[in-house]
Amino acid sequence: MAEEQWTARLVLEDGHVFEGQSFGSAGESYGEIVFNTGMTGYQEILTDPSYYGQIVTMTYPLIGNYGLNVDDVESRGPHVRGFVVREFSEVPSHFRSMDNLSGYLKKNGIIGISGVDTRKITKLIRTEGTMRAVLTTLDTPKEELLRRLSEPLQKDQIDQVTTQSTYRCPGGDRRIVAMDFGMKSGVVRSLLARDCDVIVVPARTTAEEILSWNPHGVMLSNGPGDPQDAQYAIETVSKLMGKVPIFGICLGHQLIALASGAQTKKMRFGHRGVNHPVKDLRTGKIAITSQNHGYMVDPDSLGDTDLALSHVNQNDGTVEGLVHRYLPVFCVQYHPEARPGPDDSDYLFDDFMKMVDDYRQGRWIPYAEKS
Numbered sequence: 001m002a003e004e005q006w007t008a009r010l011v012l013e014d015g016h017v018f019e020g021q022s023f024g025s026a027g028e029s030y031g032e033i034v035f036n037t038g039m040t041g042y043q044e045i046l047t048d049p050s051y052y053g054q055i056v057t058m059t060y061p062l063i064g065n066y067g068l069n070v071d072d073v074e075s076r077g078p079h080v081r082g083f084v085v086r087e088f089s090e091v092p093s094h095f096r097s098m099d100n101l102s103g104y105l106k107k108n109g110i111i112g113i114s115g116v117d118t119r120k121i122t123k124l125i126r127t128e129g130t131m132r133a134v135l136t137t138l139d140t141p142k143e144e145l146l147r148r149l150s151e152p153l154q155k156d157q158i159d160q161v162t163t164q165s166t167y168r169c170p171g172g173d174r175r176i177v178a179m180d181f182g183m184k185s186g187v188v189r190s191l192l193a194r195d196c197d198v199i200v201v202p203a204r205t206t207a208e209e210i211l212s213w214n215p216h217g218v219m220l221s222n223g224p225g226d227p228q229d230a231q232y233a234i235e236t237v238s239k240l241m242g243k244v245p246i247f248g249i250c251l252g253h254q255l256i257a258l259a260s261g262a263q264t265k266k267m268r269f270g271h272r273g274v275n276h277p278v279k280d281l282r283t284g285k286i287a288i289t290s291q292n293h294g295y296m297v298d299p300d301s302l303g304d305t306d307l308a309l310s311h312v313n314q315n316d317g318t319v320e321g322l323v324h325r326y327l328p329v330f331c332v333q334y335h336p337e338a339r340p341g342p343d344d345s346d347y348l349f350d351d352f353m354k355m356v357d358d359y360r361q362g363r364w365i366p367y368a369e370k371s
């Protein structure tokens with residue numbers, strides 16, 4: 001049966017208005033508009049907590065055709081503020097499918113819009129940069145929508161998506177504390193697949209509390225928002241550095257950089273997709289990576305730090321990975337857990353395990369001594 005549909009409008013901060021059909025929920029929703037270039041993976045994208053507060057536009061023109069299932073979620077539910085597609089498929093066809101896109105969004109109170117020119121929206125974001133936007137099925141006048149769009153964005157995104165309490169995912173012999181800044185479940189899955197006993201702690205857990213678990217390693221997760229808004233986390237990371245091996249991904253990478261004295265800055269439109277080529281400068285190998293970020297580490301700020309550049313984006317030369325010269329700390333800007341995306345970078349979890357084991361057995365060698 002056809003889902004209920006309303007006319008929906010997408011209004012961008014710069015005044016552009018796109019009219020289409022709504023699917024999913026009705027109402028009005030504000031956020032930062034971004035685009036993702038993945039051809040598939042919409043379920044993982046919807047449920048990646050790093051998208052909290054954002055309206056996501058998919059550049060691939062047909063979304064929803066393989067439906068949704070309970071296995072491919074990256075957290076408890078969707079976190080996007082809105083979903084923009086050229087065409088959505090109302091009748092999915094896949095043996096694992098249990099729901100359709102519009103039903104899923106509706107159940108979760110998320111507004112979708114289809115029938116809009118996603119290519120034009122993407123080009124606007126590429127030239128003008130990430131903007132604020134509103135998706136609405138209401139009659140609110142455009143001037144009023146634009147006025148509301150000029151209100152400041154919320155700054156406590158991590159608090160909205162981190163776990164409320166500590167929990168444990170029992171596994172093997174390596175005890176890893178994972179700081180949850182809005183962690184994708186693929187991160188925990190990657191650790192559990194490698195004989196780890198994972199203790200997931202809320203973002204505001206102190207370094208002392210973390211160390212009281214006597215972890216063999218600490219994982220710093222991905223997460224939403226501007227890393228500079230999470231001063232408490234930067235402080236925690238700086239206290240942990242040198243006490244325990246640390247691996248950071250995405251927001252975790254940015255926090256390590258900030259804790260080491262480097263700077264981060266907002267990108268014009270970020271990297272969101274599943275085919276970003278990244279070179280590991282230590283091996284010369286290029287991996288195709290899964291990415292979702294709007295901030296980056298400023299390469300010019302690395303000079304006065306103890307961090308060495310380990311990975312570089314082959315499209316635009318941006319910083320994709322760092323390694324500490326003297327401490328057991330390394331990080332990447334992208335998603336080695338690859339949900340969605342290719343698992344070329346799975347080896348980074350193996351590198352983390354090696355670092356954890358070597359450190360535990362007193363045979364870990366600092367990067368500065370290796371290079």
Ligand SMILES: NC(=O)CC[C@H](N)C(=O)O
Pocket residue numbers: 050221222223224225226227249250251252292293294295296
């Ligand atoms: N996936 C992430 O961890 C994103 C990090 C940060 N919120 C950014 O947009 O750059």
